[in-house]
Amino acid sequence: MKLMWRYTLRYKKLLFFDFISVFGFILIELGLPTILAMMIDQGISNQDFDYIKRMGILMVVITVIGIIMSISLRYFSSQITSRMVAAIRDDLYAKVQTFSHTEYESIGVSSLITRTTNDAYQIMLFMQNILTAGFMTPMMFGMSLYLIIRTSPSLGIYVLGSLPVLLLAVILIAKYSEPLSSKQQKNLDNINSILRENLSGLRVIRAFVNEKFEEMRFRKVNNAYTDSSKSLFHLMAVAQPGFFFLFNVVMVLIIWNGTIQIDSGQLEVGTLIAFIEYIFHALFSFMMFATVFMMYPRANVSALRIQEVFDRDPEIKDNPEGIEMPEQKGYVEFKNVTFAYPGHSESPVIRNVSFTASPGETVAFIGSTGSGKSTLIQLIPRFYDVTEGQVLVDGEDVRAYKLKDLREKIGYIPQKAQLFTGTIAENMRYGKEDATPAEMREAADIAQATDFISQKPDGYDEILSEGGSNFSGGQKQRLAIARAVIRRPEIYIFDDSFSALDYQTDAKLRARLKKETTKSTVMIVAQRVGTIMHADKIIVLNEGDVVGIGTHRELLETCPIYYDIAASQLSEEELA
Numbered sequence: 399m400k401l402m403w404r405y406t407l408r409y410k411k412l413l414f415f416d417f418i419s420v421f422g423f424i425l426i427e428l429g430l431p432t433i434l435a436m437m438i439d440q441g442i443s444n445q446d447f448d449y450i451k452r453m454g455i456l457m458v459v460i461t462v463i464g465i466i467m468s469i470s471l472r473y474f475s476s477q478i479t480s481r482m483v484a485a486i487r488d489d490l491y492a493k494v495q496t497f498s499h500t501e502y503e504s505i506g507v508s509s510l511i512t513r514t515t516n517d518a519y520q521i522m523l524f525m526q527n528i529l530t531a532g533f534m535t536p537m538m539f540g541m542s543l544y545l546i547i548r549t550s551p552s553l554g555i556y557v558l559g560s561l562p563v564l565l566l567a568v569i570l571i572a573k574y575s576e577p578l579s580s581k582q583q584k585n586l587d588n589i590n591s592i593l594r595e596n597l598s599g600l601r602v603i604r605a606f607v608n609e610k611f612e613e614m615r616f617r618k619v620n621n622a623y624t625d626s627s628k629s630l631f632h633l634m635a636v637a638q639p640g641f642f643f644l645f646n647v648v649m650v651l652i653i654w655n656g657t658i659q660i661d662s663g664q665l666e667v668g669t670l671i672a673f674i675e676y677i678f679h680a681l682f683s684f685m686m687f688a689t690v691f692m693m694y695p696r697a698n699v700s701a702l703r704i705q706e707v708f709d710r711d712p713e714i715k716d717n718p719e720g721i722e723m724p725e726q727k728g729y730v731e732f733k734n735v736t737f738a739y740p741g742h743s744e745s746p747v748i749r750n751v752s753f754t755a756s757p758g759e760t761v762a763f764i765g766s767t768g769s770g771k772s773t774l775i776q777l778i779p780r781f782y783d784v785t786e787g788q789v790l791v792d793g794e795d796v797r798a799y800k801l802k803d804l805r806e807k808i809g810y811i812p813q814k815a816q817l818f819t820g821t822i823a824e825n826m827r828y829g830k831e832d833a834t835p836a837e838m839r840e841a842a843d844i845a846q847a848t849d850f851i852s853q854k855p856d857g858y859d860e861i862l863s864e865g866g867s868n869f870s871g872g873q874k875q876r877l878a879i880a881r882a883v884i885r886r887p888e889i890y891i892f893d894d895s896f897s898a899l900d901y902q903t904d905a906k907l908r909a910r911l912k913k914e915t916t917k918s919t920v921m922i923v924a925q926r927v928g929t930i931m932h933a934d935k936i937i938v939l940n941e942g943d944v945v946g947i948g949t950h951r952e953l954l955e956t957c958p959i960y961y962d963i964a965a966s967q968l969s970e971e972e973l974a
């Protein structure tokens with residue numbers, strides 16, 4: 399609730415108008431039956447047509463004002479809630495941007511999407527009700543109750559008697575619906591997660607003819623969601639008719655006793671009509687409030703899920719007081735680095751690794767799959783922080799820099815070329831916002847992308863669909879390389895980024911890169927010995943340990959693991 403009010407109170411002016419509209423609306427709603435009672439008891443009983451006419455006109459005026467008030471109530475409440483939910487989403491997005499891989503992995507990307515979309519929506523729905531019915535109903539109820547007691551205390555007893563029963567029912571329903579709501583949101587997370595996986599892995603599913611299996615998997619989570627929703631609906635389905643039943647019982651008792659009182663001359667007809675109207679407002683506002691109250695557990699679950707994201711402290715913290723960038727440009731040093739993934743401290747995937755890389759140098763990493771190559775290079779842009787030891791860039795610990803400054807030094811090309819919806823040019827400008835067409839052409843040329851770009855009907859304006867699915871794996875890799883090259887970074891990190899290229903393109907690209915990166919430090923992770931054999935320094939990893947450092951020639955003689963990898967890929971002559 400705190401989160402909801404914190405955001406709602408940002409719009410104090412709108413809230414004030416919302417409040418005024420509520421107040422006006424109630425005055426009018428309760429004013430009409432009072433005037434009607436006066437019209438019947440004084441106008442009709444005394445045959446005073448002038449009085450009846452005046453009261454009639456007053457009722458029309460009041461009704462028109464009532465309509466205006468109810469429209470403005472809707473207007474102000476929807477203004478507040480839509481702005482509020484937009485602000486929550488913006489803040490969630492900004493917060494999620496500060497997360498490191500650890501938070502993404504522990505909360506789950508699908509859950510983050512549900513929290514930003516559906517949970518925020520649940521809050522909007524609830525606040526919309528609070529700002530209309532939630533504000534209005536307690537006031538309407540209080541004022542109706544006052545009018546009820548004032549008009550006829552003996553009949554008012556029935557209303558007062560029914561209240562504890564209603565209150566108990568509302569509390570019980572809210573209590574039972576809270577765990578159901580929490581389950582429902584978690585089930586929605588699961589639906590999103592399966593859906594995401596299925597849609598992005600459509601080709602694999604089809605290739606393995608696993609549509610039926612996936613359908614079952616989806617049906618299972620969908621059914622779980624349906625079951626939790628059904629339980630909630632059942633609860634409400636029992637609650638509403640129950641309330642109506644009680645409501646009608648009270649009404650019958652009042653009309654019954656009211657007619658007896660009219661018969662004995664204790665009550666006038668108009669007063670009973672007004673009285674019934676007050677009771678209708680009192681009980682109806684109570685029921686509306688109960689409905690809003692019953693929505694609270696669900697909104698509260700959503701608010702807690704959102705608050706959990708806001709409260710989450712990212713593992714990788716920026717250093718806003720980060721040091722000035724030193725003069726040196728692109729020196730990288732690992733000093734006794736050990737790293738274990740968060741939650742797996744007992745089994746480090748990098749153990750006591752030390753090496754240096756200097757500008758103009760190409761340092762390559764090779765090793766069997768899972769040996770820790772990608773993990774190791776991800777420590778440089780601080781996607782993760784070391785568990786022990788230090789990673790230094792230009793002589794300073796990477797944790798001493800502002801994250802932005804550190805990452806601006808680096809051109810990172812991930813294992814899976816991640817491109818964005820938009821044109822080729824827009825994707826390349828991701829590396830350098832103000833890149834000129836000449837810079838773009840040059841970067842594409844270095845990345846060996848010019849040929850295929852020029853063959854596209856729209857050239858640099860060719861549109862990439864979601865995830866770049868209308869481009870081949872090798873084309874995507876080259877665009878990802880061009881995106882990094884365009885910023886002319888001090889440190890290049892290629893994480894197995896040549897794997898989808900044919901040997902000829904791979905060789906041409908590396909030759910061009912070598913010429914262009916004479917002042918940069920180039921770090922390459924590769925599976926192919928051919929890709930890295932000309933590197934100045936090759937680091938061989940085996941299950942997180944460095945088992946060899948040297949040039950291709952040196953390692954062939956000194957490192958049996960490297961020799962085995964090379965022997966499995968190169969010819970006799972190349973090995974000799």
Ligand SMILES: Nc1ncnc2c1ncn2[C@@H]1O[C@H](COP(=O)(O)OP(=O)(O)OP(=O)(O)O)[C@@H](O)[C@H]1O
Binds near residue numbers: 747768773
């Ligand atoms: N996010 C993660 N959480 C926990 N363990 C992880 C995570 N990512 C990787 N690992 C584990 O860390 C080890 C090293 O993985 P890494 O991706 O660095 O290997 P790699 O040498 O790059 O492999 P490949 O050549 O297959 O890409 C593996 O055992 C892997 O299972």
